[in-house]
Amino acid sequence: MPHAADASESDTIAIRARNLRRTYPGSRGRTPRVALDDLSLTVPIGEWVALLGPNGSGKSTLIRLISTADRATDGTLEALGSTIGRGTTNARALRAYKSGLGVVFQSPGLDRLLTIRENLLAQASLFGLSGRASTERIASAARRFELVDRLDDRVGSLSGGLARRADLARALLHHPRLLLLDEPTAGLDYDARTRFLDTIAALRREAADAGTPLTVLMSTHLMDEAERADRVVMMHEGRIVADGAPSALRGAIGGSSLRSAGSAAAPILERCLLNVSIAPDGGIIGRSGDREALAAAASELARAGLPFEVSPPTLGDAYLAATGRPLSEGSTP
Amino acid sequence: MSASGIHAFVRLTARELVRFVRQPSRIVATLGTPVLLWLLLGSGFAGSFAPPSGHAATTYAAFLLPGVLTVSVMFTAILGAISLIDDRHAGFLQSVLVSPAPRWAAWGSKLAGASAIATAQAALLLPAAAILGLPAGTLGHLGALAALACVAVGVAGLGLALAWRVDSVQGFHGVMNLLLMPMWLLSGSVFPLEGASGWLRAVMFVNPMTWPTQALHASLAGVFDPIAWGATILFAAAGVALAASTIGSRR
Structure with a gap:
């Protein structure tokens, strides 16, 4: 039987996924690929x-x-008041x-x-x-x-x-x-x-x-x-x-980003205690919630003659902070 | 079978017909290939062919006609089935499968569309029977048309079941050529069943395509062959059952 979701819930919840898992069998002896891993979400x-x-x-x-x-493969999924899958x-x-x-x-x-x-x-x-x-x-x-x-x-x-x-x-x-x-x-x-x-x-x-x-x-x-x-x-x-x-999500990572095109910027930003990462285009990003650290880094870069720009954090920065990987980089299969 | 399911089936079947009409190259390929085969084989074997005793055909071109009709239906029905792979790649199939329309409307419309097109196309070649002196008569022509429809349904069902499992058009063609060409060659279309050697005759006897071809031969000769007809209807039913069991259930 399709399980009608709880009546009061179905009035307010469009999607509820609990511990959803989807694996695809690996071909030719390869290990199965996990596409969804214990995912829970309510919309x-x-x-x-x-x-x-x-x-x-x-x-x-x-x-x-x-x-x-x-x-x-596992878990439950309810949407629009019905259990599906x-x-x-x-x-x-x-x-x-x-x-x-x-x-x-x-x-x-x-x-x-x-x-x-x-x-x-x-x-x-x-x-x-x-x-x-x-x-x-x-x-x-x-x-x-x-x-x-x-x-x-x-x-x-x-x-x-x-x-x-x-x-x-x-x-x-x-x-x-x-x-x-x-x-x-x-x-x-x-x-x-x-x-x-x-x-x-x-x-x-x-x-x-x-x-x-x-x-x-x-x-x-x-x-x-x-x-x-x-x-x-x-x-x-x-x-x-x-x-x-x-x-x-943007606010949660705090502060601002400081971006510079030159790779020589990395040691300077690290010295100024910024969180340093490499952008998909090869640029160097330094992030910090400490305004003084950002100002110090900016003046160091200017002294070294390295061009830079300061910008508020983006969702891409938030993604990078959450995963350690830039948004444009595919997940490991 | 709900009214909305039937409506979806009718609309999707109409789509198959519209798609066929809008692809002139598909019409030329499916009609031209059998006609060319008929002209070349009919002319090539004209001098060396001796009709089997009691057969209505007096020339090889007349003997070959049922085989040409069969291969025409087979080609067209298979191309109709291949469109399932195209639909999958284009995203249309996915939008049908996530809709509330019953699954049978999806595969049934493909089967009906492919079969109708294949039968109608072969029907264009059917008047050649009278020109070649085959004593079919009105009933014989209707019988031939029914036998062709059975071939179309059987082959389209087989093709759809395969197309559901295979992801590439190239792979589909490979498997179908491996399966269908021998089935056609050993169906009594190109040479009579009666003249075949012992082992070959046994193979032809168990070939499911032999019996629709025999029903066609009989119909165009103005004769009713109950055994051939029984097997022909069974062939069509098997095609429907195969498509239904493969696509009707979730993958």
Whole structure:
């Protein structure tokens, strides 16, 4: 039987994962790969949560489990009031859960040979929408996502940004309560990414105003995307290493960062008692909550003729502080 | 079987047909290959072929027609099944599987779409039977069409079950060529079952493709062959069962 989650909980909690584990069997005698390791996470209804981590950190695996595209090896997963994955045997309850779910995977779930309208009609049929209901939903989605003039264009002829908007329209056509976005802006330029995230923010506001809050779980490896969320969950090697509001995560590491391009800066920063790390671009980063130490380091660098800049900590710095690895570096498989 | 499930099935089947029409190269390849095979083999063996006693075909081109129809259906049904791998890579399959639509609508639409396209395409070649002097008649033509539909369903089901397990189009082609070409060559399509040597005849006898081909031969000769028909329907049912058991259950 699908276990209906506790009634009072299901009113406030969209996702609750407990000790979730997913391992993939190793091929040709290799040891099994652990994609998720004892992960526990609770997402209240209406919250926008960004899963932040490099490739291989387990973000997509978690989204696949919640989307029912995969099953956990161990642990329990409840979403929208139903137990999903392991323990779910009732097909009707699973269908009810899926009816409230919208998913945008890394590859757009659109058929490139079909037009946007044909894709949306197919999507509508998958969610039991037909006739006038589907026509009205498609017209409304086309207006919402500025696709009216392109509805009869084949998806294969669209730009990346437009195809992503069409994919988002597809995922939201049935008015889901939980939206899962797995690296939804992959391959888009900065403007298209910003526009996509603006749309998500607007959708959430509208849903909240209408009294039907939309919960969003989005995976990303980009700091600026994660900054848009209410909450950032940092992942590393299948585990959660930090969890909180973006400002809280940045604030938790304290102080400021001092960055210099030259490798000669490292010993100077260390001498001034700064926490030193190497950025993905090879630059040297010194971090400290002590203003005097930062000022001393700055004057030492200036004396040595090394250019530098001082900036407030970023989510990337917070990730580095939590894992010892920069965000752009993949997890060890 | 819910109304929404049927609606999803119909919509997804229509998608298969639209996709086929929008890929002209696929139409040319699946129709051109058997016609070319027919022209080359039919002309090459025209002088050396002696029809088996009691067979309706008096020329090799006429004898080869059921085989050409069969191979046309096989090619087209297999290409339809391959589109499952394309759907997986493109992300479309994933969006179907995480939707509340029943799993049978996903595989059923693939099976129905591939089978309908394959049968319709072979039907375009069917009028050649009258031109070649085969005494099929209306009932014979309908019987031939039904036998071709059974081949299409059986092969598409087999192809879908394999495509569900295999991740690359190249791998799929390799396995299918290894399996389907011998099945076709040893089905009585290219040379008659009656003339085959002892061991080869035994192999042809257990080849599941032999019986739909025999049902086709019989139908185009205006004859009803109950044994061939029984095996043909069984072949189609096995294809459906294979697809259902492989894709219908969770991986």
